[in-house]
Amino acid sequence: MSWASNAIALLEADANRSADTHLHVFPLPPQWGIDLYLKDESVHPTGSLKHRLARSLVLYGLVNGRIHENTTLVEASSGSTAVSEAYFARMLGLDFITVVPRSTSPEKIELIEFYGGRCHFVDRAPEMYGEAERLASECGGHYLDQFTYAERATDWRGNNNIAESVFNQLERERHPIPEWIVVGAGTGGTSATFGRYVRYRQHPTRVAVVDPEGSAFYGGWSTGAADYTTGMPSRIEGIGRPRVEPSFVPGVIDEMLQIPDAASVAAIRLLKERTLHWAGGSTGTNLVGAFQLIARMRAEGRTGSVVTLICDGGARYAGTYYSDDWVAERGWDLAPHRARLDRFLATGVWDTTEP
Numbered sequence: 001m002s003w004a005s006n007a008i009a010l011l012e013a014d015a016n017r018s019a020d021t022h023l024h025v026f027p028l029p030p031q032w033g034i035d036l037y038l039k040d041e042s043v044h045p046t047g048s049l050k051h052r053l054a055r056s057l058v059l060y061g062l063v064n065g066r067i068h069e070n071t072t073l074v075e076a077s078s079g080s081t082a083v084s085e086a087y088f089a090r091m092l093g094l095d096f097i098t099v100v101p102r103s104t105s106p107e108k109i110e111l112i113e114f115y116g117g118r119c120h121f122v123d124r125a126p127e128m129y130g131e132a133e134r135l136a137s138e139c140g141g142h143y144l145d146q147f148t149y150a151e152r153a154t155d156w157r158g159n160n161n162i163a164e165s166v167f168n169q170l171e172r173e174r175h176p177i178p179e180w181i182v183v184g185a186g187t188g189g190t191s192a193t194f195g196r197y198v199r200y201r202q203h204p205t206r207v208a209v210v211d212p213e214g215s216a217f218y219g220g221w222s223t224g225a226a227d228y229t230t231g232m233p234s235r236i237e238g239i240g241r242p243r244v245e246p247s248f249v250p251g252v253i254d255e256m257l258q259i260p261d262a263a264s265v266a267a268i269r270l271l272k273e274r275t276l277h278w279a280g281g282s283t284g285t286n287l288v289g290a291f292q293l294i295a296r297m298r299a300e301g302r303t304g305s306v307v308t309l310i311c312d313g314g315a316r317y318a319g320t321y322y323s324d325d326w327v328a329e330r331g332w333d334l335a336p337h338r339a340r341l342d343r344f345l346a347t348g349v350w351d352t353t354e355p
Contacts (some may be wrong), residue, residue, distance in 0.1 A: 003068070003069040004062055004065075004067075004068070007062055007067070007092050008059065008062055008063070010091055010092060011055055011058060011059050011062075011088065011091075014045070014055065014088075014091065015055060017045075018043075018044055018045055018051070020165055020169070021039060021040050021041055021043050021044065021165070022039075022040040022043060023037050023038070023039055023040070023166065023169040023170070023307075024037065024038045024040055024275070024277065024310070025037060025038075026038055026271075026274075026275065026287075027274065027275070028294070028345070029345075029348070032294075032298060032303075032348055033303030033304075034294050034297055034298070034303055034304060034305070034306065035173065035174065035175055035304075035305040035306070036290060036294065036305070036306050036307075036308070037166075037170070037173075037178075037305060037306070037307045037308075038275075038277065038283075038307075038308060038309065038310050039162065039165075039166055039307060039308070039309045039310065040277070040309075040310040041162075041309055041310060041311055041312065042279065042310050042311070042312050042313040044084075045087065046080070046083050046084040046087045046115070047080070047083075047312055047313050047316070048080040048083070048084065048238070048280075048311060048312035048313070049080070049162075049190065049238075049309060049311045049312065050079070050080040050081040050083070050084045050238075050312075051084045051087075052154070052161075052162060053081060053084070053146060053150055053153070053154070053187070053189055053190075054081060054084030054085040054087070054088055055084075055088060056150075056153040056154045057085065057144045057146060057149055057150070057153050058073070058085070058088045058089075058092070058144070059153070060149060060152070060153035061073075061142050061144065066142045067092075067094070067142050069093075070094075071094060071140075071141055071142050072094065072095040072096070072097060072136070072139045072140070072141030072142070073085060073089045073094055073095070073096045073097070073141060073142055073144055074096075074097050074098070074099070074132050074135050074136040074139075074141045074142065074143045074144065075096075075097075075098045075099070075132060075143070075144045075145070075146060076098070076099045076128035076129050076131070076132040076143075076145070076146075076147070077098050077099075077100070077128075077146060078098070078100035078101060078104040078108055078119075078128075079108060079186075079237055079238055080237075080238055080312055081146050081186075081187075082098040082100070082108075082112050082117060083108075083111045083112055083115060083117075085098070085117070085144060086098070086112050086113075086114075086115035086116055086117030087115045089115075089116065089117065090115050090116040090117075095118070095141075096115075096116065096117040096118065097117070097118050097119075097120050097135060097141075098112060098117055098118075098119055098120070098132075099119075099120045099121075099122055099127075099128045099131045099132045099135065100112075100119045100120070100121060100122070100128070101121070101122060101123070101124065101125045101128065102121045102122070102123060104119070104121075105320075107316060107319070108316075111316070120135060125233055125242070126242070129147075132145070146187050146189075146247075147187050147241075147245040147246060147247055148245075148246045148247060149247065150187035150188060150189025150192075150245075150247035151187070151188055151189050151192040151193075151246075151247035151248075151249055152247075153189070154189060154192075154193050156192065156193045156196035156197050156200065157196075157197070157200055161193055161197065162190065162193060162194070163181075163193050163194045163197035163198070164197065166178075166181070166307055167197075167201070167203075170305065170307070173305065174305075175303070175304045175305035176305075177203055177204065177205060177305075178205050178304065178305040178306060178307045179205065179206065179293075179297060179302070179304035179305060179306060180205065180206050180207075180208055180290070180293045180306045180307070181194045181198070181205055181206070181207045181208070181306075181307050181308070182208045182209075182210060182286050182289045182290045182293065182306065182307070182308040182309075183207070183208075183209060183210070183286065183308065183309055184209065184210050184211070184212075184236075184238070184239035184240075184282045184285050184286060184309075184311070185209050185211065185215075185217045185239055185240075185241075185248060186238050186239045186240070186241065186282075187245055187247040187248070188217070188245055188247040188248030188249060189247050190309075191207060191209050191248075191249070191252070191253055192247065192248075192249040192252060194207050194252075195207045195249065195251075195252025195253055196249075196252055199252065206254035206255065207252065207253055207254050207255075208253070208254060208255045208256065208257060208289055208293060209221070209253050209255075209256045209257075210239075210256070210257050210258075210259050210285045210286055210288065210289035211239070211240060211256060211257070211258050211259065211285075212234050212235065212236040212239055212240040212258075212259060212261055212264065212282075212285055213232075213234075213235065213236075213240075213258070213259075213260060213261045214230050214232030214233070214234060214235070214240065214242070215230065215232075215234055215239070215240030215241055215242075216228045216229050216230045216241055216242055216243050216244050217240070217241065217244060217248055217256070218256050218258050219244075220244035220248065220250065221250045221253060221256045222256065224250070225244070226244055227243075227244065228243070228244050229242060229243045229244070230242050230243075235261050235281075235330070236261055236264050236281040236282055236284075236285055237280060237281055237282065237317075238280065238281075238282040238311055238312065239282045239285060239311075257289045257292060259285045259288045259289060260337065260355075261281075261332065262327075262332040262333060262334055262337050262355075263284070263285075263288045263337040263340075263341075263355075264281050264282070264284035264285040264288060265281060265284055265321050265327060265332060265334055265337075266284070266334040266337035266338040266341060267283075267284035267285075267287040267288050267291075267337075267341060268280070268281060268283055268284035268287070268314065268321060268322075269322070269334070269338070270287075270338060270341050270342070271283065271284070271287060272314065277310060278313060278314030278315065279310045279311070279312065279313065279314050280311055280312040280313065280314055280316070280317050280321070281317065281321050282311045282312070283308075283309065283310045283311050283312070284321075286308040286309055286311070287308065288341070289308070290306050290308045291341065291344050291345075291350065292350050293306060294306055294348075295344060295348060295349055295350035296350075298348040298349070299349075333355070336355030337355055339355075340355065
């Protein structure tokens with residue numbers, strides 16, 4: 001118990017050091033009467049929104065008696081969650097193994113290993129879940145299982161979760177209760193936290209989830225099928241899944257929007273040019289969705305505020321989303337999407353014509 005108490009104290013100290021992240025204002029024409037805010041999760045110690053999730057998952061394992069002094073932590077992730085979990089495992093002096101596809105980029109593997117994690121490779125992404133369970137069972141470890149526990153590991157009532165943080169930071173703004181919160185879904189934990197929090201606090205705020213091409217979340221939400229699958233990996237890292245994950249809670253979501261991948265990439269390049277904030281692709285997906293909802297508010301003659309997230313920093317994507325050669329190899333034409341974004345910022349109208 002003394003080891004677990006010390007471990008919890010270390011996690012709480014980390015939370016206190018990085019208790020809040022900045023809420024930036026995206027420049028919109030003031031005459032619109034609409035304010036767009038970007039919650040910058042890239043400033044966490046491990047550089048992404050997943051820092052919050054990883055801390056919550058480890059804390060959840062500790063308070064449930066599943067993580068002990070010599071427990072090996074196991075995950076199925078090749079992305080930012082694994083990077084953050086490796087960070088916390090090292091903080092607690094625990095071994096960390098994440099199951100990743102062989103196609104995982106060297107940059108991501110290097111980040112995981114930088115924090116002391118070890119990568120275990122599988123040939124196909126769908127094999128990750130079963131292999132992680134097997135490894136945890138074999139070594140007597142704990143499978144953190146972000147896709148199952150994300151929605152329950154975070155205290156949605158408060159405790160400085162991301163939703164409470166946003167509403168506290170908006171208290172002195174001219175529209176302190178946002179009309180919309182716009183987020184993507186990777187596990188579904190973030191949308192569940194926001195959706196539950198606004199209902200618990202009885203706010204009229206609506207929650208919109210933006211989904212990239214090929215992801216199963218939109219189909220699962222629109223059809224009500226919890227077992228909806230596409231079998232396609234997402235090209236926007238951190239969000240989108242080939243299946244509806246257990247942590248996805250459709251009942252707390254008010255609207256979902258499907259966003260073209262090329263539009264997401266065009267949006268982060270626009271963001272960098274107009275604000276100097278350098279973000280990953282999922283932030284672009286958020287931004288495109290936020291623009292569409294703001295255009296709708298404008299058409300309805302409504303004012304208010306909209307909040308979305310900067311999910312992670314852009315430096316780790318310098319060779320992908322910010323590389324013209326890499327984008328061209330994927331057959332993405334960013335120009336028509338960029339033109340639509342620019343027209344929106346000039347007119348407040350969202351062009352629904354297909355690029």
